[in-house]
Each structure stands twice: as C-alpha cells, then as structure tokens.
Amino acid sequence: MLVVVLTLPASIAERYTSPTQDGQYLVGPIRSYGFILTLARVGGSAALGNSGKALIKAKSVFEGDQVRPALVELLYLPDLKPYVYISRSGETLSIAAPPKLVWEVWGTGSQPDVIGFLDYVSGERLGTSASGQP
Numbered sequence: 001m002l003v004v005v006l007t008l009p010a011s012i013a014e015r016y017t018s019p020t021q022d023g024q025y026l027v028g029p030i031r032s033y034g035f036i037l038t039l040a041r042v043g044g045s046a047a048l049g050n051s052g053k054a055l056i057k058a059k060s061v062f063e064g065d066q067v068r069p070a071l072v073e074l075l076y077l078p079d080l081k082p083y084v085y086i087s088r089s090g091e092t093l094s095i096a097a098p099p100k101l102v103w104e105v106w107g108t109g110s111q112p113d114v115i116g117f118l119d120y121v122s123g124e125r126l127g128t129s130a131s132g133q134p
Helices: 002-016 029-045 051-061
Strands: 069-076 083-086 092-095 101-107 113-119
Touching: 002 029, 029 069, 029 101, 051 069, 051 101, 051 113, 069 113, 092 113
Parallel strands: none
Antiparallel strands: 069 101, 083 092, 101 113
C-alpha cells in the first residue's frame, strides 16, 4: 500500500506533464503531490484546462509565427523562479515570472520543437525568445 501511495502521484504527473520534465516526479515524489494539488486548486476555472483548448488557442496566438503549433504539453513550475528552456534549434525561451501551470507549445518544422508558452489559467502568451519576441 505504501508503494502505491508513493508512486501513484508520480505516475500521474509523469503521464500528464511534458516529456521535457520526464523523470523529475519519480525522483521527487513530493513534487508530484504538488502538481496534483495545484491542478485541484485551479479546478474548472482555467481558461485552458485541457490540451484541446490549449492547442486551439496556440494556433490562434502563434498564427503569424513561422512555425505552426502542432502540440501542447503541460509544465508544472512550482518554484516561481524564472524558467529558461533551450529549444532543440538552440533558441532560448524564457518566462521571467512563470505561473505554476504552463502549456508548452510545440511546433513542427524540420523537427518537433518548443516554440513558446501559454498560461494554463489565463490563456495568455508567456515568455520571450532570445530575440526578445513574445
């Protein structure tokens, strides 16, 4: 029973968050409890409470960009410190003051890559790229 109590939240967090965070919940089970509690607190009030809504919003928000959104993945950022991600193409994407739940927007070009972020609760575009563009 103890094994289930410790591993079930980690399994849930691993399944429902971005592959860029793979392994973080298995080695830090307390982080997985934080993820589940944060989702419970937000409840149904989030503008982008599921991946379908988030992808539709991403396609509209990133419409003028060179790469079209193809997928969204959920990030859990409990530390509330600046978040920096270096995409596969080498572009640095950052969020100065991230909320705890963020949709990571992936686009398809020559290879799938992160192209930006959306706030889970408000639906607003977040962050900047190395070029300073939102």
